[in-house]
Amino acid sequence: MQLFYNKDLTSTDTELRFSKEESKHIVKVLRKPIGDVLHITNGVGWLFSAKIIIADLKYCIAKITSSELQPKKDYKLHLAVAPTKMNDRYEWFLEKATEIGIDTITPIFCDNSERKVIKADRYEKILQSAMKQSLNCYLPKLNEAISFKEFMTHDFIGQTFIAHCEETNKKSLKQSLKQNQDVTILIGPEGDFSTKEIELALQHNFSPVTLGDTRLRTETAAVVACHSVAFYNEL
DSSP states (O other): OOEEEOTTOOTTOOEEEOOHHHHHIIIIISOOOTTOEEEEEOSBSEEEEEEEEEOOSSOOEEEEEEEEEOOOOSSOEEEEEOOOSSHHHHHHHHHHHHHHOOSEEEEEEOTTOSOOOOOHHHHHHHHHHHHHHTTOSBOOEEOOOEEHHHHTTSOOOSEEEEEOOSSSOOEEHHHHOOTTOOEEEEEOOTTOOOHHHHHHHHHTTOEEEEOOSSOOOHHHHHHHHHHHHHHHTTO
16 A cells, blocks of 8 residues: 555545646656556544545645544654754664654754754655555644754653663663553763753653663664654553
8 A cells, every 4th residue: 555645634634635746747747547546644643545536646635535634553652853964864764763653853953963954845855755654544743843952942742762872770761661651762862961961861750761771873872762662652
């Protein structure tokens, strides 16, 4: 099954007119004729089936034949991850985390961050592409990039963790998780969180955790954390 994405589609719509770019892809690249069935999601849980009634390169129109709200997970995962120096590494994390299952992503700028600018529009496209590839009907929310200090002023629901490399008393993430609870995890930049940032997180009741016995890159740590939460909640 191939999944298309249209954020404006609602459960009451009866037809969908694809953009010129999508129409060309459907008709010319995929060679979909009139009568073929397409599958579309709006990124908020709905899966639609639609039959092509006009197959034109400039405007492909499909009639909605069914719609079904897909079940949500019993928990929500929020990763706050510092942008990496090499942007392609962060994009790799976004793609893999979406495939595994993540709900919210917040880029955070830390004391040791080497990158202070992100490409939000490009990140959104990567999230959409990964959602479609993994046949997931829920598009992760990409929050605006903010400073670590500002992120700490937010209210958090469920379990909260900070993964850092300092030699302090830490439990493993897998030993600390509880099933079916919302989770927020902080992942630092290449130079790790500063001591001041770690102390601030602890003051806000974030529990220090380790993700394994080896030192991981930022993007690897984020994917490991994402998979650990997903895997634990499948048990």
